[in-house]
Amino acid sequence: MKRATLDTQTSGTNGDLPPTVPFWRDPDKRGMVFQIVVLLLALSIGYVLFTNTQANLKRQSIATGFGFLQREAGFEIGDPAIAYTAADTYSRALLVGALNTLKVSFVGILLTLLLGVIVGISRLSRNWLVSRLSGGFIEVMQNIPILLQLFFWYALFYEAFPAPRQALNPLPGVFLCNRGLIFGVLADHPVHSHMLIALLVGVFGWWLLARWGHKVQDNTGRILPIHRMGIGLCLLLPLLLWLFAGAPTALNIPVLKGFNFSGGVTVSPEFSALLLGLVLYTSAFVAEIVRAGIQAVDRGQVEAAMAIGLRPGQVLRLVILPQALRVIIPPLTSQMLNLTKNSSLAIAIGYSDFVSVANTTINQTGQAIEGVALIMAIYLCFSLSTSVFMNWYNKKMTLVER
Amino acid sequence: MRFSRLMALVAAVSLLCSGMAFAGKDLDAVQKKGFIQAGVNGGVFGFGMPDKNGVWRGLDVDTAHAIAAAIFGDANKVKFTPLTAQQRFTALQSGEIDVLTRNATRTLTRETQLGLNFVAVNYYDGQGFLVPKKLGLKSAKELDGATVCVLPGTTTEQNAADYFRTNNMKWKPVVIENTTELAKTFFAGRCDVLTSDASQLAGTRAVAPNPKDYVILPEIISKEPLAPAVRHGDDQFRDVVDFSVLAMINAEELGITSKNVDEMLKSKDPVIQRFLGVIPGNGAALGLDEAWAYNIVKQVGNYGEVFERNVGVNTTLGLERGLNALWTHGGLMYSPPFK
Numbered sequence: 001m002k003r004a005t006l007d008t009q010t011s012g013t014n015g016d017l018p019p020t021v022p023f024w025r026d027p028d029k030r031g032m033v034f035q036i037v038v039l040l041l042a043l044s045i046g047y048v049l050f051t052n053t054q055a056n057l058k059r060q061s062i063a064t065g066f067g068f069l070q071r072e073a074g075f076e077i078g079d080p081a082i083a084y085t086a087a088d089t090y091s092r093a094l095l096v097g098a099l100n101t102l103k104v105s106f107v108g109i110l111l112t113l114l115l116g117v118i119v120g121i122s123r124l125s126r127n128w129l130v131s132r133l134s135g136g137f138i139e140v141m142q143n144i145p146i147l148l149q150l151f152f153w154y155a156l157f158y159e160a161f162p163a164p165r166q167a168l169n170p171l172p173g174v175f176l177c178n179r180g181l182i183f184g185v186l187a188d189h190p191v192h193s194h195m196l197i198a199l200l201v202g203v204f205g206w207w208l209l210a211r212w213g214h215k216v217q218d219n220t221g222r223i224l225p226i227h228r229m230g231i232g233l234c235l236l237l238p239l240l241l242w243l244f245a246g247a248p249t250a251l252n253i254p255v256l257k258g259f260n261f262s263g264g265v266t267v268s269p270e271f272s273a274l275l276l277g278l279v280l281y282t283s284a285f286v287a288e289i290v291r292a293g294i295q296a297v298d299r300g301q302v303e304a305a306m307a308i309g310l311r312p313g314q315v316l317r318l319v320i321l322p323q324a325l326r327v328i329i330p331p332l333t334s335q336m337l338n339l340t341k342n343s344s345l346a347i348a349i350g351y352s353d354f355v356s357v358a359n360t361t362i363n364q365t366g367q368a369i370e371g372v373a374l375i376m377a378i379y380l381c382f383s384l385s386t387s388v389f390m391n392w393y394n395k396k397m398t399l400v401e402r
Numbered sequence: 403m404r405f406s407r408l409m410a411l412v413a414a415v416s417l418l419c420s421g422m423a424f425a426g427k428d429l430d431a432v433q434k435k436g437f438i439q440a441g442v443n444g445g446v447f448g449f450g451m452p453d454k455n456g457v458w459r460g461l462d463v464d465t466a467h468a469i470a471a472a473i474f475g476d477a478n479k480v481k482f483t484p485l486t487a488q489q490r491f492t493a494l495q496s497g498e499i500d501v502l503t504r505n506a507t508r509t510l511t512r513e514t515q516l517g518l519n520f521v522a523v524n525y526y527d528g529q530g531f532l533v534p535k536k537l538g539l540k541s542a543k544e545l546d547g548a549t550v551c552v553l554p555g556t557t558t559e560q561n562a563a564d565y566f567r568t569n570n571m572k573w574k575p576v577v578i579e580n581t582t583e584l585a586k587t588f589f590a591g592r593c594d595v596l597t598s599d600a601s602q603l604a605g606t607r608a609v610a611p612n613p614k615d616y617v618i619l620p621e622i623i624s625k626e627p628l629a630p631a632v633r634h635g636d637d638q639f640r641d642v643v644d645f646s647v648l649a650m651i652n653a654e655e656l657g658i659t660s661k662n663v664d665e666m667l668k669s670k671d672p673v674i675q676r677f678l679g680v681i682p683g684n685g686a687a688l689g690l691d692e693a694w695a696y697n698i699v700k701q702v703g704n705y706g707e708v709f710e711r712n713v714g715v716n717t718t719l720g721l722e723r724g725l726n727a728l729w730t731h732g733g734l735m736y737s738p739p740f741k
Contacts (some may be wrong), residue, residue, distance in 0.1 A: 002438075060517035060634045062495060074560045076575045151583075158592040177590050181550065258547040259594050260574070269592065270576070275441035347554070350578040350587070356554060360577075363555030366516035368492045385721045 052367065068365040069094075075291040075360055077352045090361050097357030098378055104271065104353065105340040105382065108278045112339060113332075116286025121316070123291045134287065141284035147345055150277040157269035164260050173253050179260055181267040184253040191245035193289060202237045206230030223394045270351035274343065282339045286332065293328035294320055325397045326372040333390040337383050344379075354378055428636035429473075429689065432500050437479040440466035441499035444484025445581035447605035448713040448721075449505050449525075458482045461712045462503040464632055465524050467502060468702045469646045472612060472694040479699035488555040491516050494633060501643055505628045507557045512631075520629040520652070521644035524705075524723035526624035526734050529561050530600040532607060535617050537594065539697065542613065542621040546571040551584055551593035553577070561624040562597050568640050579701055583608070599626050600719060608718040645740075648694045652737040653704035655728060660703040663696060677740045684740055695740070705735060 002327030010274035022031045057064055069091040076086050081099040084092060099332035119308075121225040158178045161298075162168065173184035188193070213226035242248075295318050305319040346353035355375060409716055417644050432438050442462050443450035449460040463482065469478040494502045495517055505527070506512075508520035531542050539545070554577035558628065566573045576593050578584040585606045588596040596606065600622060604626050607616050630647060632640050653659070656674055658666045675681045678699075679692035702708065708727060713719045719739070727733025 057517070059493065062517035062634075063515040074563055076559075076563050076566075076573065078577065080573045086560075086567060155586075155590075158587055158590040163591050259545075260547055260549060261545070347579050348583070349575045351585075352577065356577065356579075359579075360559070362557045363488050363491065364511070364560070366491060366495075366512070367497065 032378070047268070057369070062366060064367065064369070068361075068371055071365075072360070074363075075364070077357065078350070079271060079352055081292075083288045090365070093357050094274050094354070094361065094374065097354035099356040100213070100352055101340070101343055101346075101378070101382070104274055104278070104343050104346070108275055108282070108339050108343065109336050111279045112283045112286055113337070116283040116335075117290050119283060119287035120290025121294070123287060124294060138284045141280050143290075144279060144281075146219070146281045147348060148347055149281055150157055150273060150349050153276045153350060154269065154273035157273050159232070161269075167256070167261075175261060177253060178269065179266065180269050180272065181252045181262050182261045186248070187250040187252040189245070189248045189250070191248065191369050192246075193240060195241050198237040198241045199234060202230075202234035205233045205237075209233070228311060254300045268351075268387070270349055272348070272349045273349055274346050276351075278342055280340050281342070282335055285335050285338075289328055289331045290324070291334065293324035293326075296327045322397070323392055326394075329394045329397065330392060333387050333394075336386050340382050340386065341379065415642070427638065428500060428569040428633060429642060432473060436474070437481055438466065438470050438473065438501060439481050439483060440469070441483050441485045441490055441493050441504050441583070442466065442577045442660060446505065447604050447608050448504075448509045448717065448719045449601065449605065450482075450484070459712065461708060462505060462630075464646060464702055464708045464712065465503045467642055468499065468691040469503075469630075469699045471688055471697040471701045472642060472646045472649070474690075475691055475693065475697045477697070485579075486578055487553045487602065488557075490653075491631075492517065493683060494518060494601055494631060500632070500639075502631045505602070507599075507626045507630055508629045517634045518631045519634055519640050520631045520738075522647040524647050525601060525626040525627050525628040527599040527601050527626040528621050529558055529597060529626060530586075530603050530618040532596040532603040532616055533619060534591075535593065535615050539617075539619060539722070540624075542619045542623065543569060544572075545573065545595060547573070547703075548594040549574045549576060549592070550595045551576050551578070551588040553581065553584060553598065554583055556598075557624070557626065558598050565623045573646050584662045585599075588604060593684045599628070601719070604713075604719045604721055613657075640690055643688065646694075646698060648737045649677075649698050649740070650702070650705040650708060651728070652740055653699045654735075654736060655697070655708040655730070657698055658704060659707055660700055663699045667696070673740075 068087055071086055072086075073090045073093040074086050075093070077084055077093065077096050079100065080096045081103055082096060084096045105273050121139055123129045123138065125131045125134075157180075161176055161178045164175075164177045164179050166177040167182075169175055175182045206229075209226050209230050213224045217223055254261040254266075301319055301323065302315060305315040309317065318390045343353055345353040347356040347359065358371050358375050362368050365371075418470070421650065435669065440463075442458065442460070445451055446460070450462045451460055453459050466480045466482070467477040470479045472735070473479075483493065485493050485499075485502075485504060490502055490504055493499050493513070502518075502522075505525065506520075507527075508523070531545070533539050537729070542565070548571075550562060550573050552562055552575050559575070559577065562573070562575070568678060576587065577585060580584055581602075585596070587593065588606075589610055596603065598606070600618065604620050607613050607618070610616055629650055630643055632643050653663075656666075656677060657673065663678070667678055667680060669675060669678075672681060676684060679685055679698045682692045685692035685694050691697075707730075710716065713721045715722065723731070723733060725734050727735060729736040
């Protein structure tokens with residue numbers, strides 16, 4: 001057994017003279033040596049950089065360590081996702097920044113996927129106008145640098161909309177001005193969190209229904225209106241709970257007070273501009289990926305699907321997309337990562353994302369190395385979790401297809 | 403072949419690293435380089451901003467010219483790096499620039515934790531608020547609930563947080579890194595207030611579409627001693643930068659201007675003779691040419707000239723000397739003896 005493996009290893013290079021090959025001619029051993037050399041080199045470069053940095057920091061007497069995280073931050077954040085004041089610590093400020101990045105990336109990715117798939121599919125539409133329009137969209141959005149787009153959208157928000165006192169009021173309780181989109185919401189009530197749970201239960205029920213429906217279809221061929229039932233479930237459960245709680249209808253309506261509106265929910269121009277810029281820019285790339293993925297599916301597949309009497313929508317959903325996804329998912333993952341990373345351009349238009357908060361922290365404490373390490377760690381964390389999820393999804397899609 | 407390339411790489415890397423570890427004294431490095439790399443503000447009128455022809459102008463720019471005149475005898479041996487408030491200290495720490503002349507406030511933590519040394523103050527400032535006239539505000543105390551435009555990573559940002567906290571007022575910051583972009587946002591009405599050092603507010607108002615529509619509120623909520631800074635680790639270089647600033651102030655005290663400096667060389671006053679290097683000693687003590695102070699005054703001017711040229715009452719900014727007058731005129735500008 002051992003003998004056999006040795007043979008197969010060496011047979012590639014030098015026939016049947018295994019023991020006499022000097023080790024520098026053996027590609028396996030040579031490869032190993034090179035790998036060790038590279039590893040040692042990398043380690044020693046790392047060591048030199050580390051000690052050199054330490055020495056330089058000491059020479060210039062720059063403070064080091066993460067102790068600063070527990071000190072009071074002393075600066076405000078404009079658009080915090082969780083409660084935050086200037087009296088909180090740097091670690092809380094950084095958490096707010098991380099959540100802001102997460103918020104804009106998450107919403108951004110969802111919208112990008114939606115828009116990208118729609119544009120990508122319409123690029124292939126047989127309707128001349130639809131196909132040209134989406135072609136034009138892709139060309140324009142791909143070729144204008146994202147930073148420029150962000151400046152444009154932000155300027156549009158603060159230049160085009162009036163001051164709060166002259167705010168547009170398209171619907172009762174909804175105001176649009178250069179402070180953002182401000183709208184009324186239901187006043188806080190404990191039942192709201194329960195309704196959220198009910199919604200999640202509804203989604204889970206939908207999933208169970210879908211599984212059951214597939215089984216029924218496999219066994220009997222009958223197609224049940226599963227999705228209509230699922231949507232009903234998702235709406236009905238929270239609604240019942242709300243009625244049960246006495247149907248609270250108290251509203252938190254924004255009112256103009258002093259400089260600005262108080263109450264209600266505000267979507268700031270900074271967030272909107274960043275989201276819009278990221279979504280439009282990235283979705284152009286996603287659209288191209290989707291188009292390429294669909295075109296990669298053999299034409300015969302479409303013909304075969306049509307031949308067995310599927311409608312065009314079904315052809316797309318049941319035959320083309322599952323196969324196209326194999327081609328689409330890997331580049332799609334990298335576009336998602338791009339969007340997350342590009343969100344750090346937020347600093348140019350005043351949205352307090354992680355990089356912006358971390359930069360301010362670095363500036364106030366002077367701890368650039370720790371700050372940059374934190375930025376790297378956070379983005380690495382975001383990127384890795386995105387790609388782990390996408391790899392899992394990719395694997396799942398390939399399995400389903402077999 | 404491949405291996406030798408690898409060896410070359412190792413050699414190159416180790417060379418690079420040793421170079422980093424034993425970087426020479428800052429002054430030696432600057433002299434060897436032949437010019438001084440100065441970090442300045444890219445967009446504050448009167449302090450650091452390129453004019454229509456791309457020539458850097460401003461009080462901080464002239465301070466850098468003075469340092470070059472002292473070291474090289476030529477005020478033009480400066481290269482300018484425009485830096486944002488967030489980049490400035492890291493640029494200095496990492497050696498990207500030799501000296502920071504960019505309206506930075508000297509504070510305790512910056513001096514101790516950032517590994518920087520601030521030198522003599524070249525402008526005494528304080529933080530104020532700029533608001534549109536049409537809001538009809540009389541005092542900063544009426545700013546409860548306001549949206550405030552502010553540069554991120556500045557003492558201004560912290561002062562504003564402190565001020566609103568002590569006065570029990572709510573506010574919302576809009577932080578944009580680029581000074582010009584921030585001003586544009588303010589003029590478009592995204593914020594009710596722009597807060598910054600009073601001198602910068604004057605500079606911003608000067609470039610407003612309609613300067614008369616804006617007013618600076620009376621409250622000055624902080625002390626902002628703006629001073630050039632160098633890295634820790636080279637005391638000699640620090641002294642050179644420090645005394646280059648002080649030389650401009652001293653020249654004004656002694657009544658020496660760029661116009662009369664050649665006359666003054668013939669002065670019988672030993673204080674002036676020592677200052678201008680007619681009696682040698684000061685230059686050698688700093689490790690510079692004896693004519694260093696003469697070069698500063700001749701090529702850049704004394705502090706009063708530099709002030710009037712960049713920010714004074716006859717410029718667009720129209721700032722009074724105020725705190726920045728000589729101590730003999732009720733201000734804070736005071737130079738130690740040059741002996």
